Amino acid sequence: METLSPEAKLKKLQLKLPPAPEPKGVYRPLLKDDKYVYVSGHGPVTMENDLIRGRVGSEVDKDYGKAAARQTGLAILSTLRANLGSLNKIKRVIKVLGMVNCTPDFEEHPYVINGVSELFAEVFGETHGIGVRSAVGMGSLSENISVEIEAIFELH
Amino acid sequence: METLSPEAKLKKLQLKLPPAPEPKGVYRPLLKDDKYVYVSGHGPVTMENDLIRGRVGSEVDKDYGKAAARQTGLAILSTLRANLGSLNKIKRVIKVLGMVNCTPDFEEHPYVINGVSELFAEVFGETHGIGVRSAVGMGSLSENISVEIEAIFELH
């Protein structure tokens, strides 16, 4: 598995990417700087270009949140492909900031954010798909999305 | 417009910068590292060296929050100029983390954080003034300020 390219892995895993989200404010979804790619905070964009909404711990549960984190990862992959031409340009994941829209008593942020981290490990492999991470609970998120994730990648 | 330097744009737009804020703890307002400038979390410092306070969604509304975000951007520009000598040293905005002090049901974080993003686009131009961004809701912020923003810039 590890030797397949990210695009080949995506195909093998039959993963479908949602539309690359348009910016909802004055920012770029992605910025290249030498060998780094900075990705703006992304939400869980669905195949129908809707958003997965709901507060984890009250409106929705942790498994719903984890699925939202995975979908957010697919939206990030879509942004990467749309801007770079191919996911094969990515060498590795440097850093993920996983932000959960959850209740004050919620305690399982790592479980939720594993949704995106497991996806990146599948697509880029365990050696290059797993970087550093924080998984934390926000007071609120835009449009009541369940999860927002920003990331930094390294290019080949 | 795009060909004017940041300092010339500031003058043309008749923008006044507040005093560069002193650190309120054990940190530097700004750190240079090769061609990068890291800026600490800044609050909305006024011309009178006071702070714009109030929780968005209860104590204050989204337009007040957006004005606070713009003022935070002016405070960041003041820190940049005080430490670098001139805003003309800045090549472009890499990354902005916009943190809103708001109620759990608030949903318009991008609207609020556009306050700083529109300012940077005016001063540095659309090509170089717009980078990646996350705009998120915090549980609380220091001294009940309405907005806190940290950023990374690239130098010429």
Added chain:
Amino acid sequence: METLSPEAKLKKLQLKLPPAPEPKGVYRPLLKDDKYVYVSGHGPVTMENDLIRGRVGSEVDKDYGKAAARQTGLAILSTLRANLGSLNKIKRVIKVLGMVNCTPDFEEHPYVINGVSELFAEVFGETHGIGVRSAVGMGSLSENISVEIEAIFELH
């Protein structure tokens, strides 16, 4: 003092490091990239490999939170030493993101996060141990830990 190495300072200050925390999800505690070291969000791991828990402003007070931030700093030092072999590999602190698990009305985040910043200043010296920082209030944190901190360091 400033001329002692970080390891020598640690010894002189008689600081004991807790066990380097195992990842609680799909991430690396630390990632090296050229001259940079990225450190994942760490919690306040005790010498007994337990965690310091409690919400600042209700369950615990600001001094308890500050002690938790210092302990989180010790956990980060433990991760650095376990992965790099020695703290003497570190040239300086670039950036700290200090996240406090606190009530919506809490206003003294810088006071709490000074716990880690003062530790880094003691160990690495004031010139190299103090970088940029944001100190902010989260809606919640994993396992109800009082503080979570992520950081970027520069290597020699």
